[in-house]
Amino acid sequence: MSRKIIKPSPISGFPEHSPSIRAIELSWIDALRGIFESYGFCNIETPSVEALDIIAAKGEVDKEIYVLERLHKQDGDKEARSGLRFDQTVPLARYTAQHFSELVFPFKRWQIQKVWRGERPQAGRFREFYQADIDVIGVDNLSISFDAELVSIMHNSLTSLPFMPKFTVHISNRKILIGLCEALEIKDAPAVLRTLDKGQKTGIQQIDDLSWYGIEPLNDTMEAGINELSSVVGGLSNFSNVSVDLSIVRGLDYYTGTVCEMFLDDNPEFGSVCSGGRYDDLASSYINKKLPGVGFSIGLSRLFDYVKSTGSLEDAKRTSPADVLVVIPNKDLEALANETADTLRSRGIKTELFHAPQKIGKQIAYAQKKGIPYVWFPPFEDGGAHEVKAMKTGNQSEVSPDEWSVT
Amino acid sequence: MSRKIIKPSPISGFPEHSPSIRAIELSWIDALRGIFESYGFCNIETPSVEALDIIAAKGEVDKEIYVLERLHKQDGDKEARSGLRFDQTVPLARYTAQHFSELVFPFKRWQIQKVWRGERPQAGRFREFYQADIDVIGVDNLSISFDAELVSIMHNSLTSLPFMPKFTVHISNRKILIGLCEALEIKDAPAVLRTLDKGQKTGIQQIDDLSWYGIEPLNDTMEAGINELSSVVGGLSNFSNVSVDLSIVRGLDYYTGTVCEMFLDDNPEFGSVCSGGRYDDLASSYINKKLPGVGFSIGLSRLFDYVKSTGSLEDAKRTSPADVLVVIPNKDLEALANETADTLRSRGIKTELFHAPQKIGKQIAYAQKKGIPYVWFPPFEDGGAHEVKAMKTGNQSEVSPDEWSVT
Numbered sequence: 023m024s025r026k027i028i029k030p031s032p033i034s035g036f037p038e039h040s041p042s043i044r045a046i047e048l049s050w051i052d053a054l055r056g057i058f059e060s061y062g063f064c065n066i067e068t069p070s071v072e073a074l075d076i077i078a079a080k081g082e083v084d085k086e087i088y089v090l091e092r093l094h095k096q097d098g099d100k101e102a103r104s105g106l107r108f109d110q111t112v113p114l115a116r117y118t119a120q121h122f123s124e125l126v127f128p129f130k131r132w133q134i135q136k137v138w139r140g141e142r143p144q145a146g147r148f149r150e151f152y153q154a155d156i157d158v159i160g161v162d163n164l165s166i167s168f169d170a171e172l173v174s175i176m177h178n179s180l181t182s183l184p185f186m187p188k189f190t191v192h193i194s195n196r197k198i199l200i201g202l203c204e205a206l207e208i209k210d211a212p213a214v215l216r217t218l219d220k221g222q223k224t225g226i227q228q229i230d231d232l233s234w235y236g237i238e239p240l241n242d243t244m245e246a247g248i249n250e251l252s253s254v255v256g257g258l259s260n261f262s263n264v265s266v267d268l269s270i271v272r273g274l275d276y277y278t279g280t281v282c283e284m285f286l287d288d289n290p291e292f293g294s295v296c297s298g299g300r301y302d303d304l305a306s307s308y309i310n311k312k313l314p315g316v317g318f319s320i321g322l323s324r325l326f327d328y329v330k331s332t333g334s335l336e337d338a339k340r341t342s343p344a345d346v347l348v349v350i351p352n353k354d355l356e357a358l359a360n361e362t363a364d365t366l367r368s369r370g371i372k373t374e375l376f377h378a379p380q381k382i383g384k385q386i387a388y389a390q391k392k393g394i395p396y397v398w399f400p401p402f403e404d405g406g407a408h409e410v411k412a413m414k415t416g417n418q419s420e421v422s423p424d425e426w427s428v429t
Numbered sequence: 430m431s432r433k434i435i436k437p438s439p440i441s442g443f444p445e446h447s448p449s450i451r452a453i454e455l456s457w458i459d460a461l462r463g464i465f466e467s468y469g470f471c472n473i474e475t476p477s478v479e480a481l482d483i484i485a486a487k488g489e490v491d492k493e494i495y496v497l498e499r500l501h502k503q504d505g506d507k508e509a510r511s512g513l514r515f516d517q518t519v520p521l522a523r524y525t526a527q528h529f530s531e532l533v534f535p536f537k538r539w540q541i542q543k544v545w546r547g548e549r550p551q552a553g554r555f556r557e558f559y560q561a562d563i564d565v566i567g568v569d570n571l572s573i574s575f576d577a578e579l580v581s582i583m584h585n586s587l588t589s590l591p592f593m594p595k596f597t598v599h600i601s602n603r604k605i606l607i608g609l610c611e612a613l614e615i616k617d618a619p620a621v622l623r624t625l626d627k628g629q630k631t632g633i634q635q636i637d638d639l640s641w642y643g644i645e646p647l648n649d650t651m652e653a654g655i656n657e658l659s660s661v662v663g664g665l666s667n668f669s670n671v672s673v674d675l676s677i678v679r680g681l682d683y684y685t686g687t688v689c690e691m692f693l694d695d696n697p698e699f700g701s702v703c704s705g706g707r708y709d710d711l712a713s714s715y716i717n718k719k720l721p722g723v724g725f726s727i728g729l730s731r732l733f734d735y736v737k738s739t740g741s742l743e744d745a746k747r748t749s750p751a752d753v754l755v756v757i758p759n760k761d762l763e764a765l766a767n768e769t770a771d772t773l774r775s776r777g778i779k780t781e782l783f784h785a786p787q788k789i790g791k792q793i794a795y796a797q798k799k800g801i802p803y804v805w806f807p808p809f810e811d812g813g814a815h816e817v818k819a820m821k822t823g824n825q826s827e828v829s830p831d832e833w834s835v836t
Contacts, residue, residue: 374469
């Protein structure tokens with residue numbers, strides 16, 4: 023053939039998975055959502071696009087923003103510039119202010135959406151990736167009990183992920199170091215915290231849960247921090263992998279109390295897989311109300327890519343969500359096979375119907391290739407029995423489509 | 430206060446919902462996914478972005494494409510231009526070619542993602558919206574049985590949507606009109622079909638299922654079309670809302686056989702809410718293989734917006750996914766309330782814990798405002814019983830957290 027073929031190739035930084043790997047990614051999203059909803063968090067989605075004056079309000083990341091242009095924009099078309107969101111916090115702030123009168127506070131929401139960062143192409147970093155965020159926003163004040171609750175939720179969320187490696191929760195409270203800076207008459211405490219966060223760790227890492235209670239507060243701020251941290255750690259007492267770590271400060275200026283990062287036990291250098299904390303005021307740029315909150319974010323795509331890179335997902339062969347493949351032994355049995363598949367589906371069993379009467383061996387091989395765990399044979403003759411074969415064991419037994427269930 | 434407030438406002442064409450409306454949208458996505466997976470369709474996600482030479486290969490829509498630019502791109506940065514996808518078919522073709530060796534054929538996939546179209550701002554049309562697509566792709570050939578299966582799946586999908594109005598499936602086969610054009614020696618049959626699709630309907634609409642079988646084929650193409658259509662309609666015999674409608678042609682040139690559109694009974698002028706058909710070759714631009722397929726798409730956001738506009742969702746008040754709110758009667762009962770909530774969650778019951786010991790009336794009002802159907806009271810005294818109040822009826826009864834379930 024002489025037609026022109028465009029070789030399709032991946033765009034650097036925009037990950038895309040085969041169906042079997044996507045099935046696991048989807049199971050992660052389901053698991054996270056399941057935990058978030060089990061605590062009563064509602065879902066929101068914000069548009070991919072925000073007005074550029076909103077999205078670029080934070081100077082530090084503006085060079086990473088993707089701006090949209092219509093391919094055939096005409097000179098007469100007046101429209102404000104807009105860009106793709108680079109996180110879910112800026113849109114949450116805008117959303118909360120804009121929908122303020124429709125929301126019930128404390129407003130608890132989960133959000134799992136993609137974000138985009140226009141990293142330089144050679145950097146080998148993700149330019150599109152999922153983040154999984156939870157935040158609780160109050161008006162004027164917000165109970166400290168949420169800090170421990172959100173850490174618990176994220177702890178349980180990570181634990182619920184298939185193939186998730188072991189991790190440890192590192193927790194601190196910014197008021198302790200801010201109070202220390204005050205006591206030392208350091209004026210630009212945020213700059214100190216940023217510096218600490220960038221790698222000059224304090225050397226007082228991982229003080230264990232007992233000894234840090236002995237810290238003597240030098241002023242009210244430190245004392246408030248110690249009290250809050252005690253309360254939060256107390257609320258996490260049923261987890262064995264939580265450690266107080268005063269070197270945790272988080273780079274972003276807006277955190278004002280609890281700060282927390284979670285690290286992989288086998289690879290702490292990978293950086294935090296979940297992080298967040300308490301902030302005093304979410305949306306001061308958009309609304310004349312004080313909206314304190316506490317929020318956490320899992321870098322979902324980044325963590326998933328790590329787990330994939332360790333080889334854990336190599337056995338993933340399931341390219342169909344089906345529990346059962348119903349075979350069509352011959353043309354005469356096509357209607358019965360179809361009816362059997364419908365019966366199984368009506369009972370909540372995910373069922374593929376093979377698409378044509380073909381050799382049974384070929385149909386079984388198809389189930390094998392797609393990782394479908396059971397193959398179903400409608401009766402070959404009138405009055406015969408249905409049979410189902412478990413692919414793992416090879417066992418085959420007589421069953422009824424009205425009664426059988428996946429074991 | 431003198432700080433500058435940016436008034437946040439929606440960007441035209443980018444819909445965003447309140448939590449209670451989003452909850453219904455999410456239930457739609459869940460319902461569709463549930464049906465798609467019940468037939469064994471796997472999920473894929475493609476990046477939001479495609480290389481511009483791939484996405485703009487179809488001249489007809491190129492003016493609607495959003496192109497990405499990095500805000501602070503430097504002159505030295507060499508990168509190919511890219512744009513946001515405007516449908517899920519172009520990315521599917523690229524994906525299928527690129528991942529060809531990893532896929533099991535027939536490749537059955539579902540995909541519910543957003544697409545973007547750079548409509549002019551004044552048009553009042555969606556610029557970002559969900560599409561819900563299913564396609565089956567074969568190599569060299571693909572059983573005609575899939576045509577009826579996919580119509581069935583989409584029929585069942587729409588039927589499964591909460592608040593979905595009644596609809597009718599209109600179905601035809603392009604070969605009938607193509608054959609007719611051949612018989613009439615009309616050379617540019619696709620142009621005729623496009624013209625018909627644009628509104629000059631044939632006048633042979635909605636011939637009923639019986640009478641069209643009487644059409645006399647004028648050549649082999651017409652005969653093939655009639656046979657295929659008979660077979661597909663035969664496979665849909667258990668639905669009462671399917672009608673053969675030879676005026677259905679679909680505008681896009683690539684359809685070659687079955688074509689189908691679904692219309693709302695109360696508002697056919699709204700246009701099709703689900704459409705699709707059979708095509709001969711999905712990915713000829715990217716791979717030297719013949720990949721015939723059949724696929725359907727629901728314009729999810731557009732349909733959802735319609736249903737919302739009819740007022741059907743006005744009673745939606747559920748802003749929490751929680752089944753139960755556990756109250757904290759007083760500080761002493763906080764730990765017990767927390768433990769009770771954990772017990773309920775461990776049994777799969779979605780449970781909010783109120784965030785502070787406050788007046789019971791205030792806590793019940795919170796459940797009311799969020800549409801949480803049950804309020805749970807831990808025992809006020811040692812040895813007392815747990816009680817649960819059904820918000821709808823006001824009934825309150827003694828229960829055990831280890832046994833109670835949502836009725």
